[in-house]
Amino acid sequence: MELTKHDIATPALIVDLPVLERNLVTMAEFARTHGKQLRPHMKTHKCVPLARRQIELGAVGLCSATVPEMEVLVTSGISNVLLTSPLTSPGKIAHVATLAERCSTLMVAVDHPKQVEMYGDAMTSGARDLGVMIDLDVGDHRTGLLPGKPALELARLVADTPGLRLRGLQAYSGSSSHVEGFAQRRNHSLKVMARAIETRDLLETNGLSVPILSGGSTGTYNIDGELEGLTELQVGSYVFMDLDYQRTGGRDGSVYEDFQPALTVLTTVVSANHRSHVTLDAGVKAFATDQPFAPQARHVQGVTYEFFGDEFGRLRLDEPDREIRLGDRLEFVVPHCDPTVNLYEQMYVCRGERVEHIWPIMNRSAAVRLEASG
Amino acid sequence: MELTKHDIATPALIVDLPVLERNLVTMAEFARTHGKQLRPHMKTHKCVPLARRQIELGAVGLCSATVPEMEVLVTSGISNVLLTSPLTSPGKIAHVATLAERCSTLMVAVDHPKQVEMYGDAMTSGARDLGVMIDLDVGDHRTGLLPGKPALELARLVADTPGLRLRGLQAYSGSSSHVEGFAQRRNHSLKVMARAIETRDLLETNGLSVPILSGGSTGTYNIDGELEGLTELQVGSYVFMDLDYQRTGGRDGSVYEDFQPALTVLTTVVSANHRSHVTLDAGVKAFATDQPFAPQARHVQGVTYEFFGDEFGRLRLDEPDREIRLGDRLEFVVPHCDPTVNLYEQMYVCRGERVEHIWPIMNRSAAVRLEASG
Numbered sequence: 001m002e003l004t005k006h007d008i009a010t011p012a013l014i015v016d017l018p019v020l021e022r023n024l025v026t027m028a029e030f031a032r033t034h035g036k037q038l039r040p041h042m043k044t045h046k047c048v049p050l051a052r053r054q055i056e057l058g059a060v061g062l063c064s065a066t067v068p069e070m071e072v073l074v075t076s077g078i079s080n081v082l083l084t085s086p087l088t089s090p091g092k093i094a095h096v097a098t099l100a101e102r103c104s105t106l107m108v109a110v111d112h113p114k115q116v117e118m119y120g121d122a123m124t125s126g127a128r129d130l131g132v133m134i135d136l137d138v139g140d141h142r143t144g145l146l147p148g149k150p151a152l153e154l155a156r157l158v159a160d161t162p163g164l165r166l167r168g169l170q171a172y173s174g175s176s177s178h179v180e181g182f183a184q185r186r187n188h189s190l191k192v193m194a195r196a197i198e199t200r201d202l203l204e205t206n207g208l209s210v211p212i213l214s215g216g217s218t219g220t221y222n223i224d225g226e227l228e229g230l231t232e233l234q235v236g237s238y239v240f241m242d243l244d245y246q247r248t249g250g251r252d253g254s255v256y257e258d259f260q261p262a263l264t265v266l267t268t269v270v271s272a273n274h275r276s277h278v279t280l281d282a283g284v285k286a287f288a289t290d291q292p293f294a295p296q297a298r299h300v301q302g303v304t305y306e307f308f309g310d311e312f313g314r315l316r317l318d319e320p321d322r323e324i325r326l327g328d329r330l331e332f333v334v335p336h337c338d339p340t341v342n343l344y345e346q347m348y349v350c351r352g353e354r355v356e357h358i359w360p361i362m363n364r365s366a367a368v369r370l371e372a373s374g
Numbered sequence: 375m376e377l378t379k380h381d382i383a384t385p386a387l388i389v390d391l392p393v394l395e396r397n398l399v400t401m402a403e404f405a406r407t408h409g410k411q412l413r414p415h416m417k418t419h420k421c422v423p424l425a426r427r428q429i430e431l432g433a434v435g436l437c438s439a440t441v442p443e444m445e446v447l448v449t450s451g452i453s454n455v456l457l458t459s460p461l462t463s464p465g466k467i468a469h470v471a472t473l474a475e476r477c478s479t480l481m482v483a484v485d486h487p488k489q490v491e492m493y494g495d496a497m498t499s500g501a502r503d504l505g506v507m508i509d510l511d512v513g514d515h516r517t518g519l520l521p522g523k524p525a526l527e528l529a530r531l532v533a534d535t536p537g538l539r540l541r542g543l544q545a546y547s548g549s550s551s552h553v554e555g556f557a558q559r560r561n562h563s564l565k566v567m568a569r570a571i572e573t574r575d576l577l578e579t580n581g582l583s584v585p586i587l588s589g590g591s592t593g594t595y596n597i598d599g600e601l602e603g604l605t606e607l608q609v610g611s612y613v614f615m616d617l618d619y620q621r622t623g624g625r626d627g628s629v630y631e632d633f634q635p636a637l638t639v640l641t642t643v644v645s646a647n648h649r650s651h652v653t654l655d656a657g658v659k660a661f662a663t664d665q666p667f668a669p670q671a672r673h674v675q676g677v678t679y680e681f682f683g684d685e686f687g688r689l690r691l692d693e694p695d696r697e698i699r700l701g702d703r704l705e706f707v708v709p710h711c712d713p714t715v716n717l718y719e720q721m722y723v724c725r726g727e728r729v730e731h732i733w734p735i736m737n738r739s740a741a742v743r744l745e746a747s748g
Contacts, residue, residue: 009463009466010463043684043685065685066685067383085644085655085685085686086644086645087644088642088643088701089384089642089701091381091383092383111645111647112645112646112647112700114700114701141651142645142653142682142683143644143645143686144645144647146647174683268462269462270460270461270462270517271460271486271516271517273486273511273518273519273520274515277515279516279517281459284662284664284710284713285712285713285716288658288663289662289663289664290658290663290681307664309516309548310417310439310712310713310716311417311439311440311459312516312517314516326462326486326488327462327463336658338658338659339658339684342659342684342717343716343717345737363719
């Protein structure tokens with residue numbers, strides 16, 4: 001049976017396939033023409049078919065934010081995976097080690113000697129090494145340790161630990177990625193990334209091999225991507241884009257348009273008893289609410305979405321350019337893609353009105369497995 | 375194998391079983407001593423074992439916010455279910471009708487003649503009737519139609535539609551439930567509920583039978599629960615409580631303490647390279663962000679949680695009353711229970727450190743089934 005958007009029960013996550021494909025190709029071509037590896041982030045889409053398409057288009061591997069993301073990728077045949085988050089739980093570290101003993105291309109990020117020790121202790125078989133990246137704090141103060149000497153010391157510890165193999169440096173700057181205005185963003189990113197490149201030089205001067213310097217983001221891909229020292233781009237949101245990134249501004253204007261919004265939430269008008277507004281079946285459970293701006297209606301002007309509880313949205317009919325009636329279906333571009341995807345089990349991948357694929361989104365349960373079972 | 379909290383991979387949803395049990399019993403006893411039926415809301419917990427416990431303790435049935443919630447309850451043997459959200463999608467209405475033809479105790483809420491017509495058209499077999507509640511807009515302007523004459527007209531339409539049976543009125547006031555200060559909340563609720571009671575009288579004067587008047591919330595259970603006209607309480611959050619409800623104030627003080635927080639998120643310190651703060655593995659994907667206040671640490675004072683991206687939280691070490699180290703595990707009371715539960719696949723139900731149950735939370739996929747398949 002051929003499915004159309006009309007057949008989808010709302011609220012539902014919709015992907016515009018031609019736009020997605022254009023975004024994927026644009027980034028892949030940028031990486032290729034700039035001599036960079038592409039390592040997109042699983043955390044954005046949590047979707048194996050999408051990861052496979054990224055690999056088909058030339059990505060060297062994927063980033064994962066969690067152990068379950070890494071496991072799902074590995075068991076799907078995508079084995080070149082970097083776990084970008086430092087871990088400190090024995091169960092999770094043991095689980096990564098189990099995966100790494102079956103798969104020589106896994107890498108993890110560390111920012112503390114204790115983590116190095118734990119990973120080293122877990123890699124007991126001696127059959128394979130676990131790749132390790134030193135996570136640099138280039139300004140976010142979120143994870144990572146300071147560039148320069150602290151990083152050198154941790155890198156030495158990794159190099160001296162049996163079972164571990166130093167692969168390079170991770171320098172992710174979340175604070176660069178969302179600086180408004182391209183020139184300002186460029187200045188910010190070049191400044192923070194300079195410290196990562198100096199650190200790589202420091203390690204190499206000290207006889208350590210640093211084949212990988214991984215960094216960048218959707219906001220800085222064409223800034224960091226021009227840095228000679230960077231070897232690979234850790235980009236995520238470019239696949240879907242969102243209102244948050246659009247507002248940061250592009251190289252040529254006030255809207256960031258290198259990539260186009262491919263992700264929407266489809267909703268239905270379930271109550272329409274007022275002149276001023278209608279009520280939609282998509283609220284706090286249907287859109288991530290971490291941004292200070294609201295979902296934006298597609299294909300209709302002069303309306304404003306407001307959250308209206310867990311299950312509902314209020315669509316203010318300011319000056320609507322067409323009649324909005326009970327039962328109407330409306331699509332909204334999302335404020336922030338990653339945590340919105342995280343609210344759904346599947347995405348309906350559409351070409352126009354036709355549903356071409358239903359792609360599963362990784363189970364939440366994977367994220368809460370027991371420590372005891374690894 | 376006996377599991378403890380220590381075995382749980384973070385971030386994870388934890389339920390304190392003795393506190394939960396006390397909350398459940400407190401509400402059940404209130405309803406019993408006040409001669410009201412209890413119809414708790416599935417949307418809060420999306421958890422069948424918890425719904426079963428509510429029934430064991432005397433609840434007449436459950437409320438559901440979505441068709442999948444209704445279906446999960448019915449297939450689990452809980453057949454007295456009220457779907458509180460008006461529907462307008464033919465596929466969903468057909469699906470409810472299919473359930474209703476197997477189960478005589480289902481009820482739906484309507485707020486528009488079109489919905490009545492659609493439900494009537496869907497109830498074709500004649501074997502059973504679908505119970506219908508008139509959804510009153512008592513001030514939220516979210517769903518429902520105006521009390522008084524508009525409600526009377528819609529009730530008459532229901533009564534005259536074959537396949538449907540008028541069961542009563544639904545009067546939910548979300549705006550009452552969160553009024554700060556008990557006296558103010560009481561005034562607000564009594565005022566809006568008076569219109570619902572008048573409407574019930576109007577329907578009965580006009581020869582319509584109104585056995586049920588369903589309303590109330592965790593914020594107003596002991597206000598609406600004393601109204602003579604109300605027959606049943608639609609309460610949700612009391613099972614878990616959250617910071618949002620605590621702040622509304624109780625009958626006897628500035629903190630609403632009739633029910634105690636039973637729900638926390640367990641996190642781990644994954645990076646600790648700063649004096650000012652540590653980084654936790656729980657961010658926007660681990661806590662709902664729809665409230666303007668932050669998760670609150672348990673068992674440690676002098677620290678402040680701040681969101682730090684999708685995967686991380688920053689714990690500011692203002693004046694911590696104990697040392698917080700890499701690998702430490704911390705629990706946080708959640709700002710808003712319903713949408714936080716919605717982020718997880720399961721809850722770890724604990725007595726002290728011991729995990730007594732792992733209760734599944736309804737799959738998200740159930741919420742995005744195809745229209746075409748019902």
